[in-house]
Amino acid sequence: MRRYLAVGLDCYLCMVAGGLLVRPYADSATLPRAVGLLIVPVLVLSFLNQVVLTSVVGAGVGKLIMGIRVVSLPDVGRPGPGQLVRRWLYGLCWLPLRPWYGLRTRSAGSGGAGGPGPRTGCEESGAYGDPYGLRQVLRTDLTAHRRAVAGRAG
Numbered sequence: 001m002r003r004y005l006a007v008g009l010d011c012y013l014c015m016v017a018g019g020l021l022v023r024p025y026a027d028s029a030t031l032p033r034a035v036g037l038l039i040v041p042v043l044v045l046s047f048l049n050q051v052v053l054t055s056v057v058g059a060g061v062g063k064l065i066m067g068i069r070v071v072s073l074p075d076v077g078r079p080g081p082g083q084l085v086r087r088w089l090y091g092l093c094w095l096p097l098r099p100w101y102g103l104r105t106r107s108a109g110s111g112g113a114g115g116p117g118p119r120t121g122c123e124e125s126g127a128y129g130d131p132y133g134l135r136q137v138l139r140t141d142l143t144a145h146r147r148a149v150a151g152r153a154g
Contacts, residue, residue: 002066002067002068002138003066003068003136005062005066006060006062006063006065006066006068006136007062008062009061009062009065009066010046010049010050010060010061010062010063013045013049013061013062014042014045014046014049015042017041017045018038018041018042018045019038021041022034022037022038022041025037026038043092046088046092047088049061049062050084050087050088050091051081051084051085051088054070054079054084055078055079055080055081055084058070058071058078063136067138067139067140068136068137068138068139069136069137069138069139069142070084070134070135070136071134071135071136071137071142072133072134072135073133073134073135076142076145076146079134083132083133083134084134086132087132087134090131090132
């Protein structure tokens with residue numbers, strides 16, 4: 001549940017910040033122009049949050065608030081910028097279509113991940129899978145893991 005709350009929080013913060021940046025210009029713009037004005041800052045803020053901030057501190061704003069960190073598997077280290085950019089593009093393109101795929105799969109009578117329907121890339125790596133070798137973990141679990149590894153090495 002924390003993951004979904006973190007994603008929702010990230011989306012909300014990007015939309016609010018983008019809206020505040022565009023507000024002075026949106027009053028005089030037509031609707032299509034106002035939408036275009038809003039999309040650019042929201043995408044830039046999303047990129048800064050999901051890629052730049054995650055590569056620097058290990059999580060975006062929503063994940064930091066919810067106590068989640070993003071780690072690279074199998075070394076449980078900080079993810080690289082390439083992984084984060086691919087993951088951001090994946091989320092940007094695939095996640096908005098997820099409800100459509102769910103409805104389409106239900107209408108086709110599929111029983112889940114093993115049945116017919118579109119493959120999402122998460123079936124191979126479990127419910128919390130990520131197609132780019134990244135995992136979201138609780139900060140407390142990550143701290144405990146690092147202490148255990150340091151205890152074995154020392």
